Amino acid sequence: MARPAPRPPQSPEAFDTLYREHVDLVYRYAHRLCGEDEAAKDLVQETFLNAYRGLRQFRGDAKISTWLYTIASRACLRMRRKRKGAPERELSLEEFVPSSEGEFRLQIPIDGLTPQQALENKELREALEQAINKLPKKYRMALVLRDMEGLSAGEAGGIMGLSERTLKTRLHRARLFVRRELSARGMAHTDRHVHEGWRPKETGS
Amino acid sequence: MTRKKAHEHGEQRCLNILRQLSAYIDDELPEDICAELRRHLGACPNCEVFIASLRDTVKLCRQHEPPPLSAHDRARLRQEILRAWKPEARA
Numbered sequence: 113m114a115r116p117a118p119r120p121p122q123s124p125e126a127f128d129t130l131y132r133e134h135v136d137l138v139y140r141y142a143h144r145l146c147g148e149d150e151a152a153k154d155l156v157q158e159t160f161l162n163a164y165r166g167l168r169q170f171r172g173d174a175k176i177s178t179w180l181y182t183i184a185s186r187a188c189l190r191m192r193r194k195r196k197g198a199p200e201r202e203l204s205l206e207e208f209v210p211s212s213e214g215e216f217r218l219q220i221p222i223d224g225l226t227p228q229q230a231l232e233n234k235e236l237r238e239a240l241e242q243a244i245n246k247l248p249k250k251y252r253m254a255l256v257l258r259d260m261e262g263l264s265a266g267e268a269g270g271i272m273g274l275s276e277r278t279l280k281t282r283l284h285r286a287r288l289f290v291r292r293e294l295s296a297r298g299m300a301h302t303d304r305h306v307h308e309g310w311r312p313k314e315t316g317s
Numbered sequence: 318m319t320r321k322k323a324h325e326h327g328e329q330r331c332l333n334i335l336r337q338l339s340a341y342i343d344d345e346l347p348e349d350i351c352a353e354l355r356r357h358l359g360a361c362p363n364c365e366v367f368i369a370s371l372r373d374t375v376k377l378c379r380q381h382e383p384p385p386l387s388a389h390d391r392a393r394l395r396q397e398i399l400r401a402w403k404p405e406a407r408a
Binding site for chain 2: 165
């Protein structure tokens with residue numbers, strides 16, 4: 113039987129330990145959710161304040177990181193910042209069915225490159241960040257937890273209060289959205305060469 | 318170009334395939350459905366290209382790293398959290 117995670121102690125010194133050991137994780141998650149530095153820092157503050165307040169209630173039956181992800185996710189959904197980005201809406205599967213052969217065959221030109229090398233291309237990196245930021249929040253959170261933070265679908269669902277099945281549905285639509293955004297943005301750059309910037313590659317005839 | 322011309326099978330079939338692509342690339346489909354999808358992908362260059370770009374999208378997401386928190390901001394945020402918490406603790 114797995115041992116429960118140790119209860120976080122409640123002294124200021126223990127808070128320091130919690131902060132020191134997890135602030136980078138919380139900031140990385142917050143930055144991925146918010147897409148910019150200042151909002152991410154606000155979310156870090158809100159998360160650790162709520163964690164500090166909730167230390168006494170923490171039952172130790174979850175990993176501390178999972179507990180912090182949950183607090184950060186709830187705080188993010190509550191935060192009423194004047195943020196750019198899409199209003200909350202549902203994404204339907206139908207909207208991602210390509211309507212032309214060109215749309216089907218657009219590719220993201222990372223052939224021969226590792227994803228890390230591809231992301232050194234500033235334009236591609238920014239396109240990816242903008243695509244993620246355009247996602248409605250509940251879809252963005254599913255994508256960030258699963259594909260960026262690397263959690264399992266079960267863990268990500270637990271953090272968002274969703275069944276694994278619902279989490280996977282949201283994740284799938286989020287991936288299709290980002291894929292389409294990357295392709296659509298690339299279509300606007302077809303007059304430029306790949307080595308000058310980023311553009312999609314069409315395959316075959 | 319119409320959808321039918323662009324793609325040999327109908328829209329409903331497209332939707333059924335599209336619905337399963339994440340499970341396919343995450344290796345979560347039962348073997349028989351996987352085999353059926355692989356057969357389809359082998360015969361349908363459009364779908365094959367589409368799934369490659371979806372796979373690339375996921376790879377990029379997995380490798381994307383935001384900028385790290387600076388030591389200065391780490392210390393400043395800690396101070397601000399403790400400052401915000403102390404009045405509550407005294408209350």
